[in-house]
Amino acid sequence: MTEPQGQARPTKPSRIGEWLAPYVPEYFPVAWKLGLSISLLILCGMTILGSLLLNNQLDRMRDQADTFGEAIALQLANTVREPLLADDTFLLKVQLNNLTRSDSVHGAALFDRSGNLVDKAGILPLAANPLQEQIKHWELQGEPITTYYAAVDVSDTVAGYTAISLSDRPIMAARESVQGTMINATLIMSVIAIIASFLISRRLARPIHDLLAATSAMRRGDLNYRIQDRRNDEIGGLIEAYNTMAHGMLEKDQVEQVLKRFVSPSVAHNMMADLDQVQLGGRDVHATVVFADIVGFTRLSETLPPDAIADILNVYFDAITTATTFYRGTIDKYMGDCAMIVFGVPEKDDEHLFHGLCCAVMIQRMVERLNEQRRAQGHTTVEFRIGINSGAMLAGNLGSRERMQYTVVGDTVNLASRLSNMAGGNEIIAASPLLANPNIASRVRATEYGAMRIRGKAEPVGTFRIDGVHALSETLMEQRIAQFLAKLNTESQRA
Numbered sequence: 001m002t003e004p005q006g007q008a009r010p011t012k013p014s015r016i017g018e019w020l021a022p023y024v025p026e027y028f029p030v031a032w033k034l035g036l037s038i039s040l041l042i043l044c045g046m047t048i049l050g051s052l053l054l055n056n057q058l059d060r061m062r063d064q065a066d067t068f069g070e071a072i073a074l075q076l077a078n079t080v081r082e083p084l085l086a087d088d089t090f091l092l093k094v095q096l097n098n099l100t101r102s103d104s105v106h107g108a109a110l111f112d113r114s115g116n117l118v119d120k121a122g123i124l125p126l127a128a129n130p131l132q133e134q135i136k137h138w139e140l141q142g143e144p145i146t147t148y149y150a151a152v153d154v155s156d157t158v159a160g161y162t163a164i165s166l167s168d169r170p171i172m173a174a175r176e177s178v179q180g181t182m183i184n185a186t187l188i189m190s191v192i193a194i195i196a197s198f199l200i201s202r203r204l205a206r207p208i209h210d211l212l213a214a215t216s217a218m219r220r221g222d223l224n225y226r227i228q229d230r231r232n233d234e235i236g237g238l239i240e241a242y243n244t245m246a247h248g249m250l251e252k253d254q255v256e257q258v259l260k261r262f263v264s265p266s267v268a269h270n271m272m273a274d275l276d277q278v279q280l281g282g283r284d285v286h287a288t289v290v291f292a293d294i295v296g297f298t299r300l301s302e303t304l305p306p307d308a309i310a311d312i313l314n315v316y317f318d319a320i321t322t323a324t325t326f327y328r329g330t331i332d333k334y335m336g337d338c339a340m341i342v343f344g345v346p347e348k349d350d351e352h353l354f355h356g357l358c359c360a361v362m363i364q365r366m367v368e369r370l371n372e373q374r375r376a377q378g379h380t381t382v383e384f385r386i387g388i389n390s391g392a393m394l395a396g397n398l399g400s401r402e403r404m405q406y407t408v409v410g411d412t413v414n415l416a417s418r419l420s421n422m423a424g425g426n427e428i429i430a431a432s433p434l435l436a437n438p439n440i441a442s443r444v445r446a447t448e449y450g451a452m453r454i455r456g457k458a459e460p461v462g463t464f465r466i467d468g469v470h471a472l473s474e475t476l477m478e479q480r481i482a483q484f485l486a487k488l489n490t491e492s493q494r495a
Contacts, residue, residue: 034201039194046193050186057178065146065171066135069164072105073150076162080110081152084160089119096121099164106145107165113158123165130161137168144168207239214242223250287344288356288390289413290329291420292320292363295383297337304380312380313337315488319370322484323362326477327355332407338420342408345395353390353434357444358469360386360428362477368426369485386428387419388466418454419463432462443470 076099083091092110099108100122107122115131117124123145125138130149137146145165152160210227217225223246227239294300294316301309320339324331328349332340341359344352363384371381393410415431423429429449435441445468451460468474 034205035194035198038197038201042193042197043190046186046190050182054179054182057182058175061171061174061178065166065168066148069135069146069148069166070150072099072166073148073162073164076108076164077150077152080162081154081159084110084152085154092119093121104167104170105164106140106167107147107163109163111161111163113160115161118160120163124163125165128163130163144172207236211238211242214246218246218249283394283396284392285345285395285408286390286392287342287395287408288352288388289332289393289408289416290341290343290356290360291387291417292339292341292360292384293386293420294337295385295425297382300380300382308380312382315374316367316370316382316384318488319366319484320363322480323359323366326362326480327359329355329359333405340407340417342395345408346406353437353440354443354469356388356390357428357430357434357440357466358473358477360388360466361469361474362481364426364428365477366481366484369481373485373489383425385420385423385425387416387421387423388428388430388434389413389416389419390434414456415454415461418456419452419461422452422454422463428466429463430466432464435464443473445469 076095079095080092082088083095096108096110096119099105105122107120107124109120109124109128110118111130112118115129117128123140125136125145125147128136128147130151134149135146136149137144139145144167146168147163147165150162150164151158152162207227207229210229214225214227226243226246229239230236300312304312317334317339320341321331323329324341327343328347329341329343330346332342334340341356343349343356343359349355363386367382367384371383374381389412391410391412393408393412395406395408397406398409419429419431430446435444435446444466446464446466449463449465451462454461469477
């Protein structure tokens with residue numbers, strides 16, 4: 001059955017890979033990879049170089065041995081020329097026997113011009129034939145022997161041939177010595193090179209470890225980490241680029257942290273995330289706005305010094321910030337003694353109305369607890385009046401190109417401000433339509449406050465006074481208030 005075209009045939013996993021998989025660690029440092037790679041290259045290079053040098057040395061030794069053997073055979077041919085021509089067999093035998101007395105010469109022989117053996121002393125290879133070969137390598141009882149042939153020349157005529165059999169044992173011993181020396185030298189140089197490669201690899205991998213530590217620090221949020229190493233290569237450029245990037249991110253984070261003190265954290269984050277989007281403009285949203293205003297602040301400012309007024313504002317506004325954050329609100333701005341808080345923008349919140357009501361209740365609860373503590377300590381206390389409204393409004397960056405502010409505007413916002421001005425001390429006034437929603441009315445305790453004449457409105461506006469929210473929300477609220485007061489007491493004791 002043929003396979004369909006275009007369908008890749010599944011590949012079988014490599015057996016070598018399966019065999020090596022259990023022995024390969026999941027994390028393998030770069031220094032070890034570099035060290036092993038360089039060591040393998042050096043080891044292969046040293047092995048190849050050692051083999052070439054060894055073979056070259058052995059070939060030279062073989063050539064020298066052959067040259068020596070051929071010289072002895074030629075010398076014998078020159079020595080036996082006259083006795084051979086005179087047919088002096090006695091002198092020929094004496095000369096052959098004298099040669100074999102040397103430890104390295106195992107045999108000597110004389111052949112006629114036809115290659116027939118005339119006389120010999122010692123050993124000769126079987127079927128020795130000077131007419132067919134000049135050098136013959138052979139063994140006798142495991143001992144390597146080489147036989148060299150030379151012609152006995154008389155004028156231009158060959159009168160005969162001589163043969164010399166030399167033992168190759170000294171050559172083999174020298175070869176083994178040279179081979180051992182070369183192998184030992186190769187191993188020693190390889191070990192030194194491998195150690196040096198690992199040391200060099202560790203140095204080369206050090207910047208990589210520094211970069212890894214730097215990125216780990218950045219992942220933890222530590223933007224002050226800097227790599228101190230300075231290099232004049234590509235890695236040095238990478239280190240400089242990281243330090244520059246970390247410095248830029250640190251400056252951006254510092255600007256964002258400072259910006260969060262003037263605008264909401266979400267607005268600050270969005271602005272810093274995409275500076276190109278910071279431009280004039282707005283969008284229609286449905287949100288909730290709360291105005292919290294200090295009662296009688298003008299008279300209070302006339303009787304207290306500026307630093308005392310600043311201390312009062314900081315303490316109570318800190319409580320307002322805590323309540324706002326707890327219910328996912330955003331402090332739009334502080335206007336003297338008044339705080340403007342929005343819910344549902346810039347972060348979407350489907351429960352923005354209920355969260356705004358809870359925040360208003362929590363602010364009044366926190367102000368009551370703060371007043372109790374401040375009275376006991378002999379400090380000045382204040383009361384807040386709060387107005388709340390929800391509905392359609394315009395949200396966005398408003399102002400001029402040179403100076404803008406993220407805020408919300410519209411009739412809904414104006415009504416909330418008017419309700420705040422109409423409220424009494426410790427009161428929360430909300431427009432009647434807010435409680436028309438059964439989902440809100442069932443979770444809020446409210447008392448009808450009556451219709452109010454609001455400046456800018458042709459008809460009176462129905463209002464309710466918010467007395468509280470359902471029990472579970474107030475329980476969570478009281479827990480958060482207790483945490484805030486405990487933290488405030490701890491800080492005051494430290495101061």
